[in-house]
Amino acid sequence: MPDAALTRSAFLTLSGISKRYAGVRALEGVDFACERGKIHAVLGENGAGKSTLIKIIAGVVQPDSGTMRLGGSQVSFATPSAANAAGVVCIFQELSLMPDLSVADNISIAAPPRRFGLIDARAQRRRAEQLLAEIGCEDVNPLMRVRDLPLSRRQVVEIAKALGKKPQLLILDEATSALTSADVEKVYAMLARLKAEGVAILYISHRMHEVEALADRASVFRNGRHIETFDKGRRSTADIVQLMIGRDIAAQYPPKPARGSLRPMLAIENLSWDRRLDRISLRVSAGEIVGLGGLDGQGQKSLLLALFGVLRGVSGQITVEGREIRPASPAAAKSVGIALVPEDRKTEGLMLPMSIADNLVIASLDAISRGPLVDRARENEAIKRAIARLQIKIGAPGDAVSTLSGGNQQKVVLAKWLMTDPRIILLNDPTRGIDVGTKQELYRLMRELADQGAAILFYSTDYDELIGCCDRVAIMYDGRIVRELEGDELTETNIIASALNIDAATADAPGAAHA
Amino acid sequence: MLDDIAIRLRQNIGIVTAVLLFSILYLLYNFAHPRGFSSAVLVQNGDEIFALAMLAMAQTVPVLASGLDLSVGAVMTMVGCFASYLLTGAADGTPLHLDIFGLQLGLGSFPGGVSGILLGIVVCLATGTLAGFINGCIVVYGRIQPIIATLATGAVYIGIALFLRPTPGGKIDEDLNWAMTNSLGDFAATVHIFDDGAASWFAPVAWIPVPFVLLILIALLVWVPFRRSVLGRAVYAVGSAEGAAYMSGLPIDRAKIAAFTLAGFFAGCGGLFLAIQTSSGNADIPQAGAYTLNSIASVVIGGTSLLGGTGSAIGSIFGAMVLRVISFFFRIFDIAPLLQPLFEGLILLAAVSIGALGVLRVKNTLELFR
Numbered sequence: 001m002p003d004a005a006l007t008r009s010a011f012l013t014l015s016g017i018s019k020r021y022a023g024v025r026a027l028e029g030v031d032f033a034c035e036r037g038k039i040h041a042v043l044g045e046n047g048a049g050k051s052t053l054i055k056i057i058a059g060v061v062q063p064d065s066g067t068m069r070l071g072g073s074q075v076s077f078a079t080p081s082a083a084n085a086a087g088v089v090c091i092f093q094e095l096s097l098m099p100d101l102s103v104a105d106n107i108s109i110a111a112p113p114r115r116f117g118l119i120d121a122r123a124q125r126r127r128a129e130q131l132l133a134e135i136g137c138e139d140v141n142p143l144m145r146v147r148d149l150p151l152s153r154r155q156v157v158e159i160a161k162a163l164g165k166k167p168q169l170l171i172l173d174e175a176t177s178a179l180t181s182a183d184v185e186k187v188y189a190m191l192a193r194l195k196a197e198g199v200a201i202l203y204i205s206h207r208m209h210e211v212e213a214l215a216d217r218a219s220v221f222r223n224g225r226h227i228e229t230f231d232k233g234r235r236s237t238a239d240i241v242q243l244m245i246g247r248d249i250a251a252q253y254p255p256k257p258a259r260g261s262l263r264p265m266l267a268i269e270n271l272s273w274d275r276r277l278d279r280i281s282l283r284v285s286a287g288e289i290v291g292l293g294g295l296d297g298q299g300q301k302s303l304l305l306a307l308f309g310v311l312r313g314v315s316g317q318i319t320v321e322g323r324e325i326r327p328a329s330p331a332a333a334k335s336v337g338i339a340l341v342p343e344d345r346k347t348e349g350l351m352l353p354m355s356i357a358d359n360l361v362i363a364s365l366d367a368i369s370r371g372p373l374v375d376r377a378r379e380n381e382a383i384k385r386a387i388a389r390l391q392i393k394i395g396a397p398g399d400a401v402s403t404l405s406g407g408n409q410q411k412v413v414l415a416k417w418l419m420t421d422p423r424i425i426l427l428n429d430p431t432r433g434i435d436v437g438t439k440q441e442l443y444r445l446m447r448e449l450a451d452q453g454a455a456i457l458f459y460s461t462d463y464d465e466l467i468g469c470c471d472r473v474a475i476m477y478d479g480r481i482v483r484e485l486e487g488d489e490l491t492e493t494n495i496i497a498s499a500l501n502i503d504a505a506t507a508d509a510p511g512a513a514h515a
Numbered sequence: 516m517l518d519d520i521a522i523r524l525r526q527n528i529g530i531v532t533a534v535l536l537f538s539i540l541y542l543l544y545n546f547a548h549p550r551g552f553s554s555a556v557l558v559q560n561g562d563e564i565f566a567l568a569m570l571a572m573a574q575t576v577p578v579l580a581s582g583l584d585l586s587v588g589a590v591m592t593m594v595g596c597f598a599s600y601l602l603t604g605a606a607d608g609t610p611l612h613l614d615i616f617g618l619q620l621g622l623g624s625f626p627g628g629v630s631g632i633l634l635g636i637v638v639c640l641a642t643g644t645l646a647g648f649i650n651g652c653i654v655v656y657g658r659i660q661p662i663i664a665t666l667a668t669g670a671v672y673i674g675i676a677l678f679l680r681p682t683p684g685g686k687i688d689e690d691l692n693w694a695m696t697n698s699l700g701d702f703a704a705t706v707h708i709f710d711d712g713a714a715s716w717f718a719p720v721a722w723i724p725v726p727f728v729l730l731i732l733i734a735l736l737v738w739v740p741f742r743r744s745v746l747g748r749a750v751y752a753v754g755s756a757e758g759a760a761y762m763s764g765l766p767i768d769r770a771k772i773a774a775f776t777l778a779g780f781f782a783g784c785g786g787l788f789l790a791i792q793t794s795s796g797n798a799d800i801p802q803a804g805a806y807t808l809n810s811i812a813s814v815v816i817g818g819t820s821l822l823g824g825t826g827s828a829i830g831s832i833f834g835a836m837v838l839r840v841i842s843f844f845f846r847i848f849d850i851a852p853l854l855q856p857l858f859e860g861l862i863l864l865a866a867v868s869i870g871a872l873g874v875l876r877v878k879n880t881l882e883l884f885r
Contacts (some may be wrong), residue, residue, distance in 0.1 A: 060762070081764025096762040100755035100824030101748075109752060109763045118743040143522045161763075274878050305879065312878050329880070348881065 011036045011200045012057065012088075012169055017066035019052050026052040028224045030066070034169075034217075039191060039201045041211045044221035044244055044435070050204055053221070054171055057202075058090035059083035070169070084110065087168030091158055091175040097146045104128035104142035107161045131160040136186035151178045151343075152296060159187060170194060171202040174433050176210065180296040188214065208237055209464075220244055241436055252440060253468030254447040262288065264321075265455035266424050268307070271316035276302045278479035280316070284424070284455040289446055291470035292459040294499040299479040300459045301343060304426045307457070308340040309333040320424065334363065339417035340426040341410075349413040350401050357383045357397035359412050364419040386415040391441065407438030414445070425449060427458045431465060443469050463495050477501040529818015530830035532869050536816075537833050540840045547847050554698055554722040561724035562696050562792055564839045566591065568730055569785030570806050571813035571831035572738065573647075573778040578814050580774040581754040581823030582661035586650060586669030587782040587810050588803035593672040594643045594786030596679040599796025601625055601635035604688025632688055640783045646672055647779015651772030661775075669807070676798035683797035687790060695791050699723045726788070730832065733784060738828045741777060750774045754823025781828075812859075813838055816866040837866065 010033035019027040027049045034040040044050045055061045057068070059077025068075055070086060077083040080090070097106050104125045105112075113123035128142035137156045146154055155178045162170065172191075176184050191201060191214065205211055211218060219229040220243040227243055235243070262285035271280040277299050284290045292300040306314045309327030318325050320336055327333035330340070342348035350359050360383050361368060368378040383397050390411045394404065401412055410430060417425065427446075431439045446469060450456055460466050466473050472486045475498035483498040485491075524531065545551035570587050577584040603609050608627035613620040625631060646668070653664045694705040700721030703712030712721055741747040749770035752760035761767055785806075790796055810831075811821075817834030819826025841862055845855055877883055 079764065080762050084764055092762060096759040098752045098755035098759050098763075098824070100820075101751060105748065105751075109748070109760075109765065112745060112748065114745075118740055119745065119748060121743070141518065141522065143519055145526060302879075305881065310879060310881050312880060 009035055011071055013069045014053075014057075015067055015069075017053075017056060017063045017068070019056065019061065019063050025224050027056070027063070030221075030224075030226045032219060032226055032229075034200050034202060036168075036198045036200045037195055038216045039195055039203055039214050041203045041205070041215035041218040042221065043204075043211065043218055043240060048221040048244070048435070049224040050221055051173070052224075054090060054092075054173055054202070054204065057083070057169075058088060058171060081110065084165050087166070088171070089162045089165045089167035089169070090171040090173065091162045092173050097154055097158060097161070099147035100145060102142060103132075103140055103144050103146060103149070103157050106146055106157060107131055107142070107164055109161070110165065127164065128160070131164050132156070134163060135159055135190045137183065150297065152180050152183060155179055156183060159190075163190070167194075167199055169200045169202070171204075173204045176205065178432075182295075184210075208240070212237070244436060252443075254444050256447075256471060257287075257451065259288075259471065262286070266307075266457070267317075267319045269317040269319075271303070271306060271314065271318065273302060273306055273311050273314045276479050277306060277314075280479075280481055282474055282481060284457055286423075286453045286455050287450050288472065289450050289456040289458055289470050291466040291473035292457065292476060293463065293466050293473045293485075293495050294476040294482075296461055298476040298499075300476050301428055302479075303476070304340060304428050304457065304459060307333070307424075307426055308338060334420060337421070337423035338426065339363075339420055339422035339424070341413050341417060341428060341430045343428045345406075345409055345413050350409060352402040353400055355398050356387075356392075356394055356401045356404070356412060359401045360386050360397075360416050360419065363416050367419070382419060386419055389418070390415045390445065405435075407434045410434055410442070411438070414442070418449070423454060425454050425456045427456065427460075429460055430458075431460065431462065439465075463492050466490075466495065467492065475499055526825075527818070527827075527830075529825075530827060530833065531818075532866070533817045533830050533833040533837060536866060536869075537837045537840065540837060540844075544840055544843050544847070547844075549847075554724070557722070557727075558696070558698055558724040560839070560843065561726035561730075563843075564836055565726035565730060566785040566789045566792070567806065567809055567813065567839060568832045568835040569733070569781050569788065570810040571817065571835035572733075572828040573781035573785065574807075574810035574814045575817070575819055575826065575828040575831040576750065576774040576777045576781070577661060577665075578811075578819055578821060579754045579823055579826060580750045580771055581757070582654065582771070582774065583811070583821075584647075584650065584665045584775060584778045585662060585807055586646070586665040586672055587778060587785075588805070588807035589669035589672035589676070590643050590646045590779055590782035591786035591789060591806060592798055592800075592803040593646065593676040593679075594639050594783045595790035595793075596676045596685070596796035596798055597642050598635065598639045598787050598790035599680065599685025599687065601638055602632055602688055602691060602791070603686045604628070604632055604691060632691055636787065639787045640780060643783015643786060644776055644780040647782065648772065648776040650779065651775030654775060655768045655771050665775075669803075673798065673800055673803060676796075676803075677800075680796045680798045683795055683799075685790075685796040687794045689794075692791055692794050695725055695729075695788065697725060699725060699728060701725075729788075733781075734829060734832065737777075737780070741773075742827070746770055746773050751824055756824075809835070809838055812863050816863060834866075837862070 012034050014030055014032040017027055017030040030053065032053070042050050042053065052061065056063050059080045059082050062076070070088070075086060077086065077088070098109070107128045108124045112119045113127060114120055125142050132138055132140050135156065140149070140153055140156060146157060149157070155175065159175060176187055179187065195201060203215060215232060217229065217231050220227045220240065222244060264283055265286045266284040268280055268282045271277055280303060292303065294300060302311065305311050307318065309329045309332050325336050327336065327338070346352060351362070361379055365374060368375055368382055387394065387397065392408050392411045392415065394408065401409060404412065414430070431442060446456055446458070458470060467490050472484055473490060473495065474481045475483045475485065475495060477499065482501050485494050485498070545556070548556055550556055570591060573587045574584055600609065604627070606627045608631060609625040611622040611625055613622065626634060650665050650668050653659055653668065654661050657664065690705050694702045698721060700712040702725050703709045703717065709717045746769060749760065749765045749767065750773065752763070752765055753767055753770050757767065813834035814831045815821065815834065816837050817826065817830030817832070819830055838859060841859055842855060845852055
């Protein structure tokens, strides 16, 4: 129960909210309140009920029972637009942008400025420029199609779109997960301004340091229940993690083994591509986890794609166990034992409407086939093994993979590639938007795979993760590797200093190569 | 500013390609034609282009919303059959009566004269619009995929057309036929305006064929406002990402219904003109099918993505004109008409390939699938 003082000054109050999906409990008797002029963090593992909570507040789904009050009067929103009309605006994790429409179109999509009943393109463009300027992102041309923007810019557009609706209650659901570090700062400044104006802000993030930096108050959810709400500084990070997972965790990261003799697995020499990758040389040995760090958009993703045969016009040399390879396609890369867990699991990692079982075996059909036909017995055997190995929480293997939570979906992507017995595993920010518990399972799994002889190249935007998981971290800047950090050098200070390339930063601004 | 122009050009490369392709083909045609660059040739071409251009516009709207309308040819045919009853222009009106399997129904009579013709045009266009509206409602409220829904309703509309005109027949007012299918000067002379078209200020435009003027008027008065309306924007949004459009609070159902309704209106315009041009109604099933397929080809040549979200009905008009110009070539070069489908197919492939040339420049193959 929220305490009495909290309820009195609250802007939004939920009482006794419950919701079930096809018999599965998503929320149970949730009481919750948040105030104007406060940033309120909502914490919990994936599947804790955070998403359902937000969807109910934003009018995407209707609760089975319970009541919602906004600014003193009882409300229930039948659609997202009804919620918007009442000043409740949500920035969703799944972007709500139309890729074929321009930035300006998207920002004003719900209520465009009009003249004589028709959309006034010029006013709409001015509005877009204004809103983008408000969050400090004037570099986005409002005429561009959203399709042609990189993910980080799209998220900026999404935020501008939400701002344009003049929110009274703003909900951010992992809204900074794809932003570059520079943009995150701008978004923080914008949130501080909104807070000063008296907007109530609900903030959902899996990045603890963001929550610590921003939130005035936090609520923890677990298994569809509201566990506790506390003010900033009343609970330590360890306490919070404890509340979220409700069980003890020994260490966040598995121990790194002492390094014995290393057998070189992957060697990259002078790899260049399209002004995004600049003479990159890197070695990864069997049993090693090598991190790729640096600011977002410095070529880390391109490097992984180049190794996986996705990019055309790559120059330089790639050798796997001493044999030079030139992967021309993902299929070719797969055949030499390379696996890639891609950036966007929903579009590149999974076929969402297909079943969990189909997704699991899709990359290793050769291994379970007899001639042209898939051997059903071997298939079922392989699926069972994969689910057990990664402890994927599923209903039935025949269910659509879209029914799983984000963490379990990512496990399916990883399991799919492990079934190909890869020698080299490329990971593109695999823990983005995943809950703490699953993250730790993934860390353990990575170490286990390395111990079994795989070479792992791991890109992450989370410095903490790089320090905790990696034997060595290569920091990229403007398409080059500027520094490799190892052992005691592997500290946050060193990573940040190298990421900003402090020696050469005066030459040109970060991200310029990505524009 | 230059940046903006470059962005717009890149985003409309499909339409630009279609316009260029048409311009080149049409210039070549006029050079090769013994009476090239004359009003007479232009008038003839306009008459041949109009119906397909309307159907191409009709097809564009559902395609923009990620649908496909297989009934546009059927709606055209059905409206044409209605027109062959309602636009006879008989001075004392047209008696209306139905013969349903021997059951005789008298429905009074349709007024004659000019007012009767104007009313008839309104009724015909309303019939087409209603047919489109029904398509939209079945797609939205029946939750049936557009391709199947319109396949079925198309058969129904053809059925109605056959019921109305089991054999080709009927009649269209001769003045109406003359006024609509010739130059502006002939139009003015027929309806007795601008000193019967002899006014001196009128001379510089008197050579322009009426169908082209109609095409431009319909594009400017119907399509352009629609594209700039909230509903039109919603059609593009639905075709681009339906989930995102819903989450943005757009009227998705209304947008889809509007897309099919507008398609019905455009197809009705096409059917009306075809009837006026041929002075009869004809429930020609192969012709309906051919028009439907050509409308899809026109949409593609005109730079509209079959996946929805990008493109324009203006591009489709040029797509239709490209297809038609190809058939003109057969007349002047004396090529066996049986080869026509082959050449049309090759041009379609070529046009689509030009649009896809960008693929060769993509350096990140992942972008091909986005």
